[in-house]
Amino acid sequence: MRAAPTQEDIRRQNLGALLRHVHVLGPTSRARLTAGMGLNRSTIGALTTELAAAGLIVEEAPRDTSGGGRGRPSLVVRAQSQRVYVYAFTIGVDRLVAARVGLGGVILDRRELQRPGSGFSPKEVAEALGGFVAQMRLSAPHDGVCVGAGVAVCAMVRGSDGTIPEGPTQDWRNEPLGERLSAAIGMVVMVGNDADLGVVAEHTRGAAVGCDDVIYLHGDVCIGGGILSAGRPVAGGDGYAGEVGHMVVNPDGRPCRCGARGCWEAEIGEFALTRGTAKHTIGGLADAAARGDHDAEEGMRRVGDWLGLGVANLVNILNPQMVVFGGTLREVYLATAAQVRSRLNRTSLSVTREHLKLRTAALGDDAPLYGAAELAFARLLDNPLESGLAPAAG
């Protein structure tokens, strides 16, 4: 029951909408912005002038002017991707990634650290990411402007303050990750769960573009879910929505690390979720099954069946248009797609799955990284001229 926005709100919304447009869709002519945003030409001109003066976009003559010939060709509006950027990070169980991502979603620089089988303490994470940022800062352009930082973490994240109650490894307990990383890199770092950010990324520039009801499933040592409903993230009261790996699908089943029995992630089985030894990866299992190994075939059948059962439950509960498999689940799904679809068709209601698409993450393992960049860009896109952005150098 909030009242309608003021004139100032409207100007800010329009600036944000235009900048988001070129950020998401890439270079766009003024004519297409006019049509796409439902504003008149002079308003679009005023908005682009303001954004250009702030150094956020450039306007240039279109490269290809052969088409029409009648009248002046419409200027093309392009994000200042080299100049305006964020830092984006992912914290996996045994892998850290840091990137400098330009406006428009362009990865400009990228560093990675792997430590298979052991993982990182919060202190090690902060040191490593802080070091990466120092390196990347040196190679950034002199007139560059950093407008934010975001991190995707393979753990539950309290929505109110970015605290991590548990995991990824045992020395994480009520970890104030946002505070720690902010101190390490000298600017505010927004924190999100990897699956929650993965779904945002796949919706913005991946497999789910144009799909507003989406579930993104991310496999690592655990299974996390990111849920979009009508294009908006489903966060839950405290930000913990999407713990789909702890949906019980088999009450007398395998013990789960959470203390319950028969959780989805426990039933799919550790070999399908971890980057283990060759023998135990899903790829190794698929190879063995292709060679006629009976146990491997049975293992594949079992993994696909459980994967399909959990997906069927989520489809009945949420009626998504698309389920996207990311992280290690990408490979699991590719190896068991027929089994997954078969179980899904037996177990979900025909109407809830009628228009369902199953896809792998188009952004691959980088979906959460792109999502962390979106999180970092959010403040700029909400309010392009008041986000602490320094004026353009020239």
Place this chain on the structure above:
Amino acid sequence: MRAAPTQEDIRRQNLGALLRHVHVLGPTSRARLTAGMGLNRSTIGALTTELAAAGLIVEEAPRDTSGGGRGRPSLVVRAQSQRVYVYAFTIGVDRLVAARVGLGGVILDRRELQRPGSGFSPKEVAEALGGFVAQMRLSAPHDGVCVGAGVAVCAMVRGSDGTIPEGPTQDWRNEPLGERLSAAIGMVVMVGNDADLGVVAEHTRGAAVGCDDVIYLHGDVCIGGGILSAGRPVAGGDGYAGEVGHMVVNPDGRPCRCGARGCWEAEIGEFALTRGTAKHTIGGLADAAARGDHDAEEGMRRVGDWLGLGVANLVNILNPQMVVFGGTLREVYLATAAQVRSRLNRTSLSVTREHLKLRTAALGDDAPLYGAAELAFARLLDNPLESGLAPAAG
């Protein structure tokens, strides 16, 4: 990336916001509207004048003027509940309800038809509800204005057009319920699922007021769920979200009428869900358990355990602030609350349940009816002056 609203959009939004305010919260002083909506006094005055001229509200001196004495007391704005109304209906498996509901959510008139054990064909539903409307129309005030009609049905509803693919009884197949009822009562009837409308009602004026992340579970012959995320309904791509009764919780369990095995509603057991004979109702079971009947005790334990398991899954997936038990699940929950909570605590993650409240529907069996009224009022509240409302008679 839509552009910001125009001046005309803003006026409409403000009129709608003010009318929604008094519709939901009841009579409200201009001073409180000014504070609550963040608009200035003269804008509020202009809006109330327009709404009063349209016959939607009245303004009157406050009854209690003893308090202050300094200055003129602020006028109180009240919805024209007797004059402006909708028709709201519910279609249960064996019960039809029709009501005339005034602006502000006041049930002004109400009719009911029960047919235990057999149910109604679509044709019988249309005839019965058409007859009820004809009766209620006769007792409505002469200057009354009907601004909409809505129905809550115990079946899946396709979001795009209100078609019912299946159920409540076997002679329903791809039933164009909205069209049929619209023809029967001579005005457009909006169609919603009973649980989807139940959660809206409990959020607007029931147990979940102030809670924006809510799951409402409605028991009838089946279990349906209505989900709110950040105050907005989670509908799914085709409007079928919330089929929580067909979440598989026991893959080798009981056969379900949907064709799968071990669905939640199949495991909780028919006796807990249907209004059966006394012996098989949950009330009868609870009485027998209280008398020390061992089988009844075991039955109660089992029902509560399965109910708790399904709730735990939903809590892990959606992290709601509240789960509301409605329809027959109200009684089931009351009889098994300790068992439900015990299973929930063993099976859900501590963080996802930390702030969770479990409640019964404050609107009782009428939650879907109130929700159907909200559905019917939506057009008026979105655009108070252009919803085909006849001008006030005097």
